[in-house]
Amino acid sequence: MILKDWKPETASLSRRRFLQASAAVGGGMLIGWVDVAGAEPGSAPAAEFSPNAFIRIGLDGKVTVISPSIEMGQGTYTALPMLVAEELDADMAQVTYGIAPPSDKLYGNPAVGGAQLTGGSNSVRGFYKPLREAGAAARQMLVAAASEKLGVDATELTTEKGEVIHAKSGQRIGYGALADAASKLPVPDKVVLKEPSQFRIIGTPVKRLDASGKVDGTAKFGIDAQVPGMKVATVAASPVFGGTLASVDEAAALAVPGVRQVIKIDDAVAVVADHYWAARKGLEAAAPKFNAGPNASVTTADVVAALAKASERDGAVGKSVGDAAGELGKAAQRLESVYENPFLAHAAMEPINCTVHVTPEGCDIWVGTQVPANAQLAASTALGIERDKVRIHNHLLGGGFGRRLEFDFIVQAVLFAKQSKDPIKIVWSREEDIQHDMYRPYYYDRISAGLDPKGELIAWKHRIVGSSIMARFFPAAFQNDLDSDAVDGAIELPYDIPNVFVDYVREEPPGIPTAFWRGVGPTRNCFVVESFIDELAAAAKKDPVEFRRQLTAKHPRARHVVERAAELSGWGTPLGERKGRGMALLFAFGTYLAEVAEVSVNDSGEVHVDRVVSVVDCGQVVNPDTVKAQLQSGIIFGISAALWGEITLKNGRVEQSNFDNYRVLRIDEAPKIEVEIVNNGEAPGGIGEPGTSAVIPAVANAVFAATGVRVRKLPLKADLLRAT
Amino acid sequence: MANLTVNGEKRTFSGDPNLPLLWYLRDEVALTGTKFGCGVGVCGACTIHLDGEAVRSCLTTIAMADGKSVTTIEGLSPDGEHAVQKAWRQLSVPQCGYCQAGQIMQAAALLTKNRAPSDEQIVEEMSGNLCRCGCYQRIHAAVRLAAGGV
Numbered sequence: 001m002i003l004k005d006w007k008p009e010t011a012s013l014s015r016r017r018f019l020q021a022s023a024a025v026g027g028g029m030l031i032g033w034v035d036v037a038g039a040e041p042g043s044a045p046a047a048e049f050s051p052n053a054f055i056r057i058g059l060d061g062k063v064t065v066i067s068p069s070i071e072m073g074q075g076t077y078t079a080l081p082m083l084v085a086e087e088l089d090a091d092m093a094q095v096t097y098g099i100a101p102p103s104d105k106l107y108g109n110p111a112v113g114g115a116q117l118t119g120g121s122n123s124v125r126g127f128y129k130p131l132r133e134a135g136a137a138a139r140q141m142l143v144a145a146a147s148e149k150l151g152v153d154a155t156e157l158t159t160e161k162g163e164v165i166h167a168k169s170g171q172r173i174g175y176g177a178l179a180d181a182a183s184k185l186p187v188p189d190k191v192v193l194k195e196p197s198q199f200r201i202i203g204t205p206v207k208r209l210d211a212s213g214k215v216d217g218t219a220k221f222g223i224d225a226q227v228p229g230m231k232v233a234t235v236a237a238s239p240v241f242g243g244t245l246a247s248v249d250e251a252a253a254l255a256v257p258g259v260r261q262v263i264k265i266d267d268a269v270a271v272v273a274d275h276y277w278a279a280r281k282g283l284e285a286a287a288p289k290f291n292a293g294p295n296a297s298v299t300t301a302d303v304v305a306a307l308a309k310a311s312e313r314d315g316a317v318g319k320s321v322g323d324a325a326g327e328l329g330k331a332a333q334r335l336e337s338v339y340e341n342p343f344l345a346h347a348a349m350e351p352i353n354c355t356v357h358v359t360p361e362g363c364d365i366w367v368g369t370q371v372p373a374n375a376q377l378a379a380s381t382a383l384g385i386e387r388d389k390v391r392i393h394n395h396l397l398g399g400g401f402g403r404r405l406e407f408d409f410i411v412q413a414v415l416f417a418k419q420s421k422d423p424i425k426i427v428w429s430r431e432e433d434i435q436h437d438m439y440r441p442y443y444y445d446r447i448s449a450g451l452d453p454k455g456e457l458i459a460w461k462h463r464i465v466g467s468s469i470m471a472r473f474f475p476a477a478f479q480n481d482l483d484s485d486a487v488d489g490a491i492e493l494p495y496d497i498p499n500v501f502v503d504y505v506r507e508e509p510p511g512i513p514t515a516f517w518r519g520v521g522p523t524r525n526c527f528v529v530e531s532f533i534d535e536l537a538a539a540a541k542k543d544p545v546e547f548r549r550q551l552t553a554k555h556p557r558a559r560h561v562v563e564r565a566a567e568l569s570g571w572g573t574p575l576g577e578r579k580g581r582g583m584a585l586l587f588a589f590g591t592y593l594a595e596v597a598e599v600s601v602n603d604s605g606e607v608h609v610d611r612v613v614s615v616v617d618c619g620q621v622v623n624p625d626t627v628k629a630q631l632q633s634g635i636i637f638g639i640s641a642a643l644w645g646e647i648t649l650k651n652g653r654v655e656q657s658n659f660d661n662y663r664v665l666r667i668d669e670a671p672k673i674e675v676e677i678v679n680n681g682e683a684p685g686g687i688g689e690p691g692t693s694a695v696i697p698a699v700a701n702a703v704f705a706a707t708g709v710r711v712r713k714l715p716l717k718a719d720l721l722r723a724t
Numbered sequence: 725m726a727n728l729t730v731n732g733e734k735r736t737f738s739g740d741p742n743l744p745l746l747w748y749l750r751d752e753v754a755l756t757g758t759k760f761g762c763g764v765g766v767c768g769a770c771t772i773h774l775d776g777e778a779v780r781s782c783l784t785t786i787a788m789a790d791g792k793s794v795t796t797i798e799g800l801s802p803d804g805e806h807a808v809q810k811a812w813r814q815l816s817v818p819q820c821g822y823c824q825a826g827q828i829m830q831a832a833a834l835l836t837k838n839r840a841p842s843d844e845q846i847v848e849e850m851s852g853n854l855c856r857c858g859c860y861q862r863i864h865a866a867v868r869l870a871a872g873g874v
Contacts, residue, residue: 073819214821217757217797275751398822636858
């Protein structure tokens, strides 16, 4: 189901946030933000202090950081507490995390327009400064409390590992013993943050704070919610998007032992039972029939034909430097290609689920969501009740990858639960999850470039055609027909090209909802740009690394990662028959990344990625172990897409249904991955997505090196790559 | 009627004999550590031990468990200190963590049969367990670490 005419809560520019402290219930200190709507800069905060905001220091010295971002694997429940702990001078062994309740006001990320949204590799980037400031303010207050207690000047005190130290007298006081007193002191107006050279925690490999629960079975994901009196339901929605429910054999469903109720909404049916298996059997017995509606005959070929036609229209200009069209006309050599990125499903390991209890007093929702505040608003809108009557109990996410930025399934669950007196846990089957995803859109790109007689790249023209996710999801980022995500990674190239023209044509596919997917715009654009750079290198008769090296002369951070990745990969050394190396360079999310993939292509055309060397410059590193983990992760995710990822439509229906036909990489298919981190103290860049974005063209370029076949349409299908 | 032992506790079930253990464990016994991933035995998220052997609980009916002993992630070790769990924490293996119970149960069963698996044996044994976060390199390293004693 898709909410039409949906407008997410947008951040008010007149809002101001103030740091404030108070005593914690049961003792200790709280520090966090209060939000004052419409307040003028400098005016005193008037709102009540929210006891949930950000940091709690207990009497036992334990520090709990309520993480404004949600954990979905990327390590944010370790990295964000590290930021606080650094400036607080806490002992990481005493630091833990908590899950934030819904509130854009308290937990909105400044990097995403103040929305409480985890995505776009923005968590560290958005909270790097505010969380350190909160930690520094708390530290200063603890020092002030110690100064009063010991009767010494604050300048004589230092802090280390959760203690205030008076070196002269040899006295040490733990933060727990100071928290009560500190909570009554004024919050400092200004704090001085550490210089990177003073860091003791940031930049060190801290073990994940969430690992224990994830290895002993106690970690709670949305699907693990247990509510007294709860029943379990499963769902069938119209297999054609936009269709409606026609009929259900309710009696047959209710005849299945354990089935309690059959609930219908416009486009879907849920069978409620004592356990999932009975619900599944009940749904089969119910044999729901649907009116397919206007999209009954849509096929992928229709979508592609419409995109191809749209690519002949002029688009909204994303970038225009020099005279690309004119210089292309004069070029000694001119190349033109069409690249295609397919629809993709997210296929997180945790299937879509949502537990809801609707009562006359309001609504409780147990779920894992990347957008708690928007989910709350969506549910309250669907129920027609006040927003604060919807309580979101957010959980760990068993993978997000953009799927849990959407709340279609939460609204659906609420509409079902509204008709049930019991709390119901709705669990989609894997088939329902794959066939009712909101998909990474199909994109169709026309790209051309000109080389001068020396093989220098002089002109670049790139037209990007596809669905605008921003127009639906965040209209503020869709201005003058230009979708900022659609062109992300295509307009700020790390290359020096004198004449550049990039435009975007919006063309919405019929009958298939679109959404963000790991790596967002840059994942699509990096495949196009970096494959085409390789084509140009070949046309200029230059080595692909040397070609990139020359183009990055004015981009030293880009050039460095290219050179290091080439060096570490053994670029230029022979690999053997039907094997090859490919490079890709990415600048996106504030991060520079070069990846070299090594592939083997067998005689049947199947590609195996043997090794990936990855050199990343993401500025100041918070947790190097997480940076490595995220690159390993992103690379595996991207290889699945490069080799096999494809959602297709036939008769308006998604043809794929489970991991047997929506194939993802297994351990025996995984490459050896090497990661080198450049730590240069620049502003922190994002790390959750770049690995995925860069590896896809690196693999495609390696396949070209191995076979001489340039694949311009993903995935890299074996039938194009057979030995001849 | 099925009589089985779950994490050392004797239990009886008199409902549908075709009920997969996955749903019995999650929805009837409230042991939610065992995860639902695909429902058709291709992802390994629901891996448990049946008389010490790693099996997919989504394809194992409660009738098949009659008279047998079931171990889930919650029962692998009383204190989370199984060698595999220790290795997993030491190498910060989990990311989202959803598939990890299945991975750990698969690895633990392997090490029971084979104290010193080769790299090839590790890869072969773990190839039925999907991880969308792509923790494979660390999973491999952690199995090796656990085999060597943590």
